Amino acid sequence: MMRSSTVEKPREEEVLRRVSFLEETWKSLRKNRMAMLGLVIIALVVLSSIFAGVIAPYGVDDQNLKEKFLSPSFQHLFGTDNYGRDIFSRILYGGRISVVIGVLSAILSAIFGALLGSLAGYYGGKTDNIVMRCVDVVMAIPSMLLSIAIVAALGNTVQNVIIAVAIGAAPSCARVVRASILSIKDQEFVEAAHSIGGSNYRIILHHILPNCMAPLIVNTTMSVANAILCAASLSFVGLGVQPPSPEWGAMLSAARPFIREHWFVVIFPGLAIMVTIFGLNLLGDGLRDALDPRLKK
DSSP states (O other), rough: OOOOOOOOOHHHHHHHHHHHHHHHHHHHHHHHHHHHHHHHHHHHHHHHHHTHHHOSSSSSTOOOOOGOOOOOSSSSSTTTOTTTBHHHHHHHHHHHHHHHHHHHHHHHHHHHHHHHHHHHHHHHHHHHHHHHHHHOOOOSSSSHHHHOOOOOOOOOOOHHHHHHHHHHHHHHHHHHHHHHHHHHHHHHHHHHHHTOOOOOOHHHIIIIIGGHHHHHHHHHHHHHHHHHHHHHHHHHTSSSTTTOOOOOOHHHHHHGGTTTOTTTTHHHHEEEEHHHHHHEEEEEEHHHHHHHGGOOO
């Protein structure tokens, strides 16, 4: 009985410590008005994408050639395109594709980058040199050019776009994790874990990586914005999500020939991309300030 109570006590203390950390982070984030603005924007984008079927006044592919290129009005808030499709409805449905690509790409890049950064930072020596030189080679290639090459080789599908964007974003994540581990691995709690016989796998997973979560979370938040922009760019040049899917970059590409006569066909998909990335950048900056103890007042 005494042994079980002593085991449960550290677990309870760890849970309380995590809860207090989350509460403190939320309080710091709540004080930052720009970060809260970014959080509201992202919440609106995500909710409108999830409930697009309820909010959208028209179907995503409902066509009416008699109503093509209608200017914004109460009937069509953002106007209609060259096929008479409601632009507002298509932007709502397109948010699903853009948000999914952005989030999944950022998560994949964070996992892969954290793995590479952990190996390089923890083991050091030849392992560090080999891993980081490979990362440098990938970083030497512009991320957009690398994504184009990967998608052109694998094919124009949503899954391949996610893979391409994730590969392009992984090196920066690996560098962030490696830098954090180099500053952590010589501290006392890591030496204590070594002294009680902890394996390298357990030390990295349970002791080092949890202490690298703050910069990793900030980097991942920024990666979502970059992933959405990169996916939209791929679709714009014809190598991403293909029509008639209502992806924001594909909508911009399809509307390009009509920009002189019908401005609204281009403006609103572009605004959707701009506002989403603006909200993610504000939220990322706020998370950086809230999670970095050196920036707390």
